[in-house]
Amino acid sequence: MASKKPIKKSTTKSSNKSRKTPKVEVLRPATKPARGSLPEAKKSDGYSAKDIQVLEGLKPVRKRPGMYIGSTGVAGLHHLIWEIVDNSIDEAMAGHATKVALVVHKDATITVEDDGRGIPVDKHPITKKSALETIMTTLHAGGKFGGGGYKVSGGLHGVGASVVNALSEWMRVEVGKDGRAYSQEYKRGEPITSVKQGDATKWTGTRVTWKADKEIFETVDNYSYKTIIDHLRQQAYLTKGVIVDVKDERSGESDHFKFDGGIKEYVTHLAGSKNKINEPPFYVDKQIKDHRVEISLQYTEDFNENLYAFANNIHNTEGGTHVVGFRAALTRTLNNYGKKNNLIKENGDALTGEDVREGLVAVLSVKLPNPQFEGQTKSKLGNTEIRTMVESVTNDYFGSYLEENPTQARRILNKVLLAARARLAARAARETVLRKGALEGMTLPGKLADCSERDPAKSELYIVEGDSAGGSAKQGRDRNFQAILPLRGKILNVERAQLDKMIANNEIKSLVIALGGGIGEQFDVDKIRYHRIIVMTDADVDGAHIRVLLLTFFYRYMRDIINRGYLYIAQPPLYSIKKGKEQWYVYSDEEKEKILERIKAADLEKKSLKVGKKGKTTDEETDVAVEGETAEGEEVTVEGGHKKIADIQRYKGLGEMNPEQLWSTTMDPERRTILQVTVESAAQADEIFSTLMGDDVAPRKKFIQDNAAAVANLDI
Numbered sequence: 001m002a003s004k005k006p007i008k009k010s011t012t013k014s015s016n017k018s019r020k021t022p023k024v025e026v027l028r029p030a031t032k033p034a035r036g037s038l039p040e041a042k043k044s045d046g047y048s049a050k051d052i053q054v055l056e057g058l059k060p061v062r063k064r065p066g067m068y069i070g071s072t073g074v075a076g077l078h079h080l081i082w083e084i085v086d087n088s089i090d091e092a093m094a095g096h097a098t099k100v101a102l103v104v105h106k107d108a109t110i111t112v113e114d115d116g117r118g119i120p121v122d123k124h125p126i127t128k129k130s131a132l133e134t135i136m137t138t139l140h141a142g143g144k145f146g147g148g149g150y151k152v153s154g155g156l157h158g159v160g161a162s163v164v165n166a167l168s169e170w171m172r173v174e175v176g177k178d179g180r181a182y183s184q185e186y187k188r189g190e191p192i193t194s195v196k197q198g199d200a201t202k203w204t205g206t207r208v209t210w211k212a213d214k215e216i217f218e219t220v221d222n223y224s225y226k227t228i229i230d231h232l233r234q235q236a237y238l239t240k241g242v243i244v245d246v247k248d249e250r251s252g253e254s255d256h257f258k259f260d261g262g263i264k265e266y267v268t269h270l271a272g273s274k275n276k277i278n279e280p281p282f283y284v285d286k287q288i289k290d291h292r293v294e295i296s297l298q299y300t301e302d303f304n305e306n307l308y309a310f311a312n313n314i315h316n317t318e319g320g321t322h323v324v325g326f327r328a329a330l331t332r333t334l335n336n337y338g339k340k341n342n343l344i345k346e347n348g349d350a351l352t353g354e355d356v357r358e359g360l361v362a363v364l365s366v367k368l369p370n371p372q373f374e375g376q377t378k379s380k381l382g383n384t385e386i387r388t389m390v391e392s393v394t395n396d397y398f399g400s401y402l403e404e405n406p407t408q409a410r411r412i413l414n415k416v417l418l419a420a421r422a423r424l425a426a427r428a429a430r431e432t433v434l435r436k437g438a439l440e441g442m443t444l445p446g447k448l449a450d451c452s453e454r455d456p457a458k459s460e461l462y463i464v465e466g467d468s469a470g471g472s473a474k475q476g477r478d479r480n481f482q483a484i485l486p487l488r489g490k491i492l493n494v495e496r497a498q499l500d501k502m503i504a505n506n507e508i509k510s511l512v513i514a515l516g517g518g519i520g521e522q523f524d525v526d527k528i529r530y531h532r533i534i535v536m537t538d539a540d541v542d543g544a545h546i547r548v549l550l551l552t553f554f555y556r557y558m559r560d561i562i563n564r565g566y567l568y569i570a571q572p573p574l575y576s577i578k579k580g581k582e583q584w585y586v587y588s589d590e591e592k593e594k595i596l597e598r599i600k601a602a603d604l605e606k607k608s609l610k611v612g613k614k615g616k617t618t619d620e621e622t623d624v625a626v627e628g629e630t631a632e633g634e635e636v637t638v639e640g641g642h643k644k645i646a647d648i649q650r651y652k653g654l655g656e657m658n659p660e661q662l663w664s665t666t667m668d669p670e671r672r673t674i675l676q677v678t679v680e681s682a683a684q685a686d687e688i689f690s691t692l693m694g695d696d697v698a699p700r701k702k703f704i705q706d707n708a709a710a711v712a713n714l715d716i
């Protein structure tokens with residue numbers, strides 16, 4: 001190990017490094033108050049050190065997987081990867097590993113490997129088992145295993161490994177340590193071999209391979225390469241210097257990440273092609289006892305703020321104390337500099353938080369021993385001590401940066417002062433507009449067909465493109481809990497419009513009033529009248545455009561709605577396929593082909609794909625080709641034969657469906673599919689929004705042409 005250089009000296013506490021034998025502390029019930037989705041230790045349960053000596057098996061994990069990994073859908077499947085990768089990243093942050101490699105194998109097993117110290121294998125004093133086995137087969141606290149550097153996973157290094165093991169049909173862990181190879185295999189969390197000592201090896205590190213359990217997960221092979229690299233790239237940015245290699249053996253794709261500049265490179269990436277005001281970005285990395293504060297920022301000529309905050313590598317979409325500290329200090333530092341240099345009059349209008357956020361691209365990453373998360377999605381940092389630390393680091397280091405870089409400082413001040421002038425002008429304009437009654441009386445818009453339910457948690461709002469589809473939706477809906485708001489034509493291009501112009505736009509005004517949370521500074525997500533806001537547009541390019549416009553609007557002006565998970569996209573069917581008395585609604589070309597194959601093979605699986613009344617299928621019906629024109633006159637070719645085997649109608653617009661069809665295919669909660677919009681990859685969303693909505697027309701055109709189909713599935 002002597003050859004391993006710490007990734008970052010300041011993160012490695014040498015006093016801990018010499019501790020060889022890990023000490024196990026066991027916690028019952030196992031709790032892991034980190035990474036957002038895992039259950040938090042409840043102080044009220046009254047556990048204390050003496051109570052937490054009992055090892056607990058993995059049964060609770062298999063019993064309630066959602067508690068540990070959030071869901072048993074695709075997100076949960078990926079969560080398994082994050083848990084194992086976390087352990088490698090922790091090992092890199094502790095200065096012991098330089099490399100993390102991930103492979104998605106053809107058979108949907110996953111391998112994650114690092115070149116760290118290797119999970120300890122020596123006999124554990126309480127269990128008399130190998131530490132490796134204990135770590136893999138019990139819910140344990142993990143954090144007291146010796147812990148050099150940060151235990152990123154909230155002080156619980158390695159806890160996630162046993163959770164992943166419990167939820168895997170099969171798992172193998174290989175360790176290289178002290179010149180030997182060791183390995184153990186498990187089935188659904190139980191060892192099926194002892195810890196075997198293998199050949200001599202020079203390799204040190206840990207390699208974990210597993211296959212998710214089909215008894216637990218809805219699907220066990222739906223890994224998304226994009227989701228994986230997005231997450232790993234982000235982890236690579238947050239752990240400067242670490243090498244991250246990713247390979248997908250299914251497609252042959254691979255990626256390699258290494259960012260020696262860490263979050264400074266992240267900021268450069270986020271700022272992308274925006275016009276820069278200070279360059280390179282400001283950067284500070286400061287260790288304060290066992291806390292670490294890392295900040296990078298750059299101003300651009302953009303009007304929006306792009307701030308990404310992380311605590312122990314977890315993205316805090318709802319911000320928290322670190323963000324509060326950062327913003328307060330940023331405003332103060334810029335005001336101080338402005339006043340000192342006579343750019344701001346001593347008793348003139350000071351810069352506000354809003355001014356200094358305009359055009360700001362920043363990444364704020366803190367590492368702390370006991371992260372406390374709060375908020376709806378547990379993604380808001382609550383630790384109070386970090387606030388003052390971030391505040392003083394920003395004051396001191398950004399303050400010095402301004403002093404030492406007068407040209408950059410002057411440019412930044414010009415930018416934020418311009419924002420301040422625009423704010424004052426806009427306020428004056430807004431006051432005029434508001435006096436004229438922009439959001440007048442706040443009575444609900446006439447074209448909103450509201451629901452009778454008054455509890456927002458139970459209410460849904462469908463935002464529907466066009467009056468005719470709006471009409472069908474109004475007739476088809478369940479009026480108890482579903483409200484319909486038809487929007488006419490294209491709503492304003494919100495990227496370019498200013499707030500006061502937007503409020504004057506009728507479509508936006510209706511939407512804002514219907515939602516009930518206000519807009520701009522006064523926006524309050526707690527006042528939103530519907531907790532499911534569903535954008536329902538046609539499955540064509542225009543529909544995609546309107547959808548992106550709406551998403552931009554929410555992203556820019558009501559982002560908390562996305563953060564809270566209130567925003568969804570409806571999935572109307574693309575085709576109706578009729579065959580005799582039977583009818584299917586299908587949502588993709590792939591699905592269409594499948595149905596046609598089945599019809600052709602007269603091998604109809606009579607389940608999930610069918611919507612609506614099922615007719616009886618007779619052999620005769622399935623064998624006989626349907627002659628004559630279909631609604632769209634489409635001729636279906638299946639495996640070389642030119643036979644019309646079914647009536648296929650392509651739905652170009654929602655308006656082509658009658659109310660009953662719209663209800664059964666797209667609105668009935670029992671049968672519909674709706675996609676939840678998340679800000680997980682907000683960086684990309686922002687890029688797409690800018691491309692689509694910015695002033696430059698050429699890239700927008702190209703994007704829409706290239707991505708007309710993909711936009712329909714935009715997953716921000």
Ligand code: 1YM
Pocket residue numbers: 022084085087088091112113114116117118119120131135142143144145146147148157158159161206207208
């Ligand atoms: C592919 C997954 O788990 N790597 C890994 C895990 C551990 C260590 C090193 C490690 C940590 C410590 C001491 C320590 C874990 N250790 C523990 C436990 N990669 C992967 N690499 N020696 C080795 O924290 O002191 C749990 S995981 F419990 F021993 F600390």
